[in-house]
Amino acid sequence: MARTGITRNIVVTGVGGQGVLTLAQIMAQAALNESNNVRVGEIHGMAQRGGHVVSFVRIGDGALGPIVDIGTGDVIIGFEPLETLREISLVRPGGHVVMNTHVQYPVAVSMGHDRYPSEAEIDRLMSPFGVEVTKVDAMTLAQKAGSPRAVNMVMFGAVLGLGLLPFGVGTARAVVRSAFGGRYEAINSAALDLGVAAVSGGS
Amino acid sequence: MVKAKELLQDAVGETLLLLANEAIARAVLEAGVRLVALYPGTPSSEIGNSLTQMAPHMENFYFEFSANEKVAIEVAGAAAVAGVRSMMVCKGPGLNVAADPFLSLAYVGVRGGMVIVVADDPSMWSSQNENDSRYYALMANMPMLEPADPAEAKAMVLAAYDLSEELELPVLLRTTTRVNHTRAPVPLGPIARPPEHVVFKKEPLRFVPIPAVARKQHPALLRQIERAREVSEATPLNFVTGEGEFGVVTSGVSYNYVREAIEALSISAAVLKLGMTHPVPEDMIARFLEAHPTVLVVEELEPVLETHLRRLAQLHSIDVRIVGKEQGVLPRTFEFNTRIVMRAMTGVLGVESPIDWDAAEERARSVRDLPPRPPLLCPGCPHRATYYAIRAATRGKAIYPSDIGCYTLSIAPPLETADILFDMGSSITTACGIARVTGQDVVATIGDSTFFASGLPGLANAVYNRHPICLVVLDNRTTAMTGHQPHPGTGLTGMQESVPPLRIEDVCRGLGVEYVRTVDPFQPLSEVVAEVRQLVQWVRDNRAPGVLVSRAPCALLTAAERRSTGVFPEPYYVDVDLCNGCRRCLNRFSCPAMYLNQETGQAAIDPALCNYCGSCVHVCPQGAIKQGGV
Ligand SMILES: Cc1ncc(C[n+]2csc(CCOP(=O)(O)OP(=O)(O)O)c2C)c(N)n1
Numbered sequence: 001m002a003r004t005g006i007t008r009n010i011v012v013t014g015v016g017g018q019g020v021l022t023l024a025q026i027m028a029q030a031a032l033n034e035s036n037n038v039r040v041g042e043i044h045g046m047a048q049r050g051g052h053v054v055s056f057v058r059i060g061d062g063a064l065g066p067i068v069d070i071g072t073g074d075v076i077i078g079f080e081p082l083e084t085l086r087e088i089s090l091v092r093p094g095g096h097v098v099m100n101t102h103v104q105y106p107v108a109v110s111m112g113h114d115r116y117p118s119e120a121e122i123d124r125l126m127s128p129f130g131v132e133v134t135k136v137d138a139m140t141l142a143q144k145a146g147s148p149r150a151v152n153m154v155m156f157g158a159v160l161g162l163g164l165l166p167f168g169v170g171t172a173r174a175v176v177r178s179a180f181g182g183r184y185e186a187i188n189s190a191a192l193d194l195g196v197a198a199v200s201g202g203s
Numbered sequence: 204m205v206k207a208k209e210l211l212q213d214a215v216g217e218t219l220l221l222l223a224n225e226a227i228a229r230a231v232l233e234a235g236v237r238l239v240a241l242y243p244g245t246p247s248s249e250i251g252n253s254l255t256q257m258a259p260h261m262e263n264f265y266f267e268f269s270a271n272e273k274v275a276i277e278v279a280g281a282a283a284v285a286g287v288r289s290m291m292v293c294k295g296p297g298l299n300v301a302a303d304p305f306l307s308l309a310y311v312g313v314r315g316g317m318v319i320v321v322a323d324d325p326s327m328w329s330s331q332n333e334n335d336s337r338y339y340a341l342m343a344n345m346p347m348l349e350p351a352d353p354a355e356a357k358a359m360v361l362a363a364y365d366l367s368e369e370l371e372l373p374v375l376l377r378t379t380t381r382v383n384h385t386r387a388p389v390p391l392g393p394i395a396r397p398p399e400h401v402v403f404k405k406e407p408l409r410f411v412p413i414p415a416v417a418r419k420q421h422p423a424l425l426r427q428i429e430r431a432r433e434v435s436e437a438t439p440l441n442f443v444t445g446e447g448e449f450g451v452v453t454s455g456v457s458y459n460y461v462r463e464a465i466e467a468l469s470i471s472a473a474v475l476k477l478g479m480t481h482p483v484p485e486d487m488i489a490r491f492l493e494a495h496p497t498v499l500v501v502e503e504l505e506p507v508l509e510t511h512l513r514r515l516a517q518l519h520s521i522d523v524r525i526v527g528k529e530q531g532v533l534p535r536t537f538e539f540n541t542r543i544v545m546r547a548m549t550g551v552l553g554v555e556s557p558i559d560w561d562a563a564e565e566r567a568r569s570v571r572d573l574p575p576r577p578p579l580l581c582p583g584c585p586h587r588a589t590y591y592a593i594r595a596a597t598r599g600k601a602i603y604p605s606d607i608g609c610y611t612l613s614i615a616p617p618l619e620t621a622d623i624l625f626d627m628g629s630s631i632t633t634a635c636g637i638a639r640v641t642g643q644d645v646v647a648t649i650g651d652s653t654f655f656a657s658g659l660p661g662l663a664n665a666v667y668n669r670h671p672i673c674l675v676v677l678d679n680r681t682t683a684m685t686g687h688q689p690h691p692g693t694g695l696t697g698m699q700e701s702v703p704p705l706r707i708e709d710v711c712r713g714l715g716v717e718y719v720r721t722v723d724p725f726q727p728l729s730e731v732v733a734e735v736r737q738l739v740q741w742v743r744d745n746r747a748p749g750v751l752v753s754r755a756p757c758a759l760l761t762a763a764e765r766r767s768t769g770v771f772p773e774p775y776y777v778d779v780d781l782c783n784g785c786r787r788c789l790n791r792f793s794c795p796a797m798y799l800n801q802e803t804g805q806a807a808i809d810p811a812l813c814n815y816c817g818s819c820v821h822v823c824p825q826g827a828i829k830q831g832g833v
């Protein structure tokens with residue numbers, strides 16, 4: 001019955017359809033199962049349809065409101081580099097960014113009307129925020145687990161593997177198992193484990 | 204979404220992680236509500252989505268997706284007049300649609316408890332405006348409660364029914380997006396069982412507000428609202444927490460930000476948290492103002508509580524510094540957060556903030572200039588094909604009144620087929636006004652759900668007054684924008700029963716439209732373009748309204764169907780030997796599944812995103828887009 005003294009503020013950011021809300025919900029359920037107080041902030045409606053989606057998970061007794069504001073996030077879980085950069089100001093100095101390196105062009109870029117920032121530019125723009133960045137090739141690992149739709153669970157595994165959440169891999173696994181049915185359960189569980197493995201054991 | 208099975212379980216004391224919307228659906232079960240009627244609208248949509256899943260498994264319970272909010276409030280209001288507990292749910296603008304019966308309901312009152320849930324949307328995450336529905340409680344003289352979080356939302360629904368029955372008035376439960384869409388632990392309570400039938404007891408001199416009746420009812424209502432104020436003085440929903448010289452008055456989700464801000468700033472403050480915000484507890488507020496020389500009012504949107512405070516301070520000659528929106532200390536637009544409240548408090552009290560907000564805001568500005576990623580019509584969306592055809596047929600020169608739904612996204616380039624929009628149903632009526640005074644071609648578009656919700660009176664008007672308008676009904680067989688609820692054209696009810704659907708073509712003909720044709724937007728685009736041209740020509744020649752129904756299911760429905768059957772069509776691809784890199788497909792059709800291959804300069808299709816509509820095949824002048832094994 002671990003009670004966290006402090007509030008852990010987590011931001012999940014990505015593109016509509018990547019499973020941002022699903023991860024937020026699963027993470028919160030895992031935290032609740034370990035007797036933590038939780039709040040999840042979601043936005044539905046217009047925000048989907050392939051647009052940018054962000055969701056907040058707050059864990060701990062101090063979590064009352066649903067919003068993680070600029071400079072107050074402990075962890076950002078970014079499903080896509082540009083969408084990670086878009087929310088980078090939410091993280092506090094000394095916070096942690098876990099980012100999927102797989103790029104998904106916004107339409108203006110794929111149509112050739114706008115330019116996607118290079119990896120070096122993204123790194124440069126992130127550096128003033130004083131955060132530790134861990135990059136994960138979650139798309140490749142998700143495909144290895146059996147579906148590109150399992151990117152969110154790879155990212156979940158990575159964040160767990162880095163010890164950034166106030167609950168362990170075992171609790172997470174149990175929630176993932178009960179959240180997905182049939183074939184998808186095996187894929188998502190495998191994705192979670194690949195995510196954990198990706199961040200443990202050196203570079 | 205939490206599964207209906209979990210919301211239905213008889214497990215007192217169990218704690219579930221619920222959205223406030225799901226908690227409200229659960230409260231329906233715990234309060235023994237007999238009937239719920241609503242028209243979907245974000246941020247309230249999951250209430251209906253949960254109830255329609257639960258309804259077939261609940262005893263003596265009836266749920267419907269009504270045609271619109273005015274219909275819903277009348278259906279639910281009558282059930283409560285008959286003597287059972289009922290509920291109506293809508294988003295903020297939905298209460299505008301239901302405003303006429305809403306005001307009468309307060310006059311006639313109810314015999315069974317009635318709760319009207321209205322979900323406002325500060326910051327307009329999914330709304331056409333951020334109107335503050337609290338004014339309706341003042342205008343109608345209807346009691347109002349405002350929860351701060353999901354657990355309180357459930358508890359307040361139960362309290363609202365008791366209050367409603369005590370006062371024989373409907374009660375407004377006003378939420379905001381950050382309550383509706385917050386997920387938090389919610390303890391389950393016992394389930395109550397509604398009665399199967401009640402007998403309608405006639406009492407026309409109460410329930411038919413002819414002037415002679417209404418003249419008695421208005422003073423009676425004012426007496427009831429005075430009784431409600433006495434309830435408000437005593438209810439535990441209004442309470443003071445903490446102590447100190449500094450006073451804060453707040454309600455709804457802002458209460459959380461206030462508590463977090465006080466904690467973060469390590470200040471002492473007394474917080475008057477109002478759960479019942481109409482009528483406000485006037486004596487309690489006056490005492491609070493007497494006891495605190497400085498009082499900050501923290502409420503999103505309009506200065507409703509703030510105005511009450513200023514009124515009461517004047518009335519009771521209290522010397523107090525009331526701070527809020529009037530001095531610009533807190534904004535009147537958009538949602539709040541802890542930072543906004545902390546900044547207001549540091550300003551008022553002159554204390555230091557432990558977080559350097561200026562630096563954080565400065566850093567935030569450094570990453571503002573990024574390529575945007577707005578919401579778009581999905582790959583394979585039938586609306587894209589229809590709008591492409593409308594634009595091509597009219598060369599972009601007609602006026603395009605639009606309406607509310609996914610299809611409003613056609614405002615974006617390259618479709619750019621949304622020129623004017625007021626509210627649901629306004630496509631038809633604004634078309635009438637424009638066609639009458641300009642003489643230009645006018646091609647209005649309306650979704651199928653919106654057509655049934657509020658298109659019919661406008662269409663009757665267009666026919667009878669012979670307005671020369673072209674109307675294209677975008678029938679994607681669902682209410683897509685709000686999460687795929689059924690409507691009268693779909694053949695499914697809120698109770699999950701199959702019924703004969705209303706046919707849009709029959710409805711139009713029945714209303715007297717002489718020109719009614721149907722097109723499949725996924726047939727070769729040139730044919731769709733020809734259909735639109737023919738419609739425009741007919742309207743020019745006949746100076747009367749013409750209707751084209753463009754019918755193909757929402758791509759998300761088709762994709763779900765494919766996933767369940769496991770049958771997928773052959774993929775589409777760009778033949779690299781034929782594509783000359785002209786970019787016509789990208790520039791004119793802009794399907795999110797297509798992209799420019801930066802190395803070759805040719806178009807390409809992402810097989811993971813493509814939804815197999817095949818429309819792009821007809822956009823390419825080279826015939827380079829093909830279907831089949833590569
Ligand atoms: C008065 C009012 N009620 C409800 C809504 C919420 N709402 C937004 S779009 C929409 C209808 C969408 O359905 P449809 O017209 O069929 O278009 P689609 O999204 O399927 O393309 C609704 C009910 C609203 N915006 N205003």
Ligand code: SF4
Nearest residue numbers: 580581584609757758
């Ligand atoms: S949800 Fe359906 S109607 Fe809405 S944009 Fe996607 S395909 Fe089109």
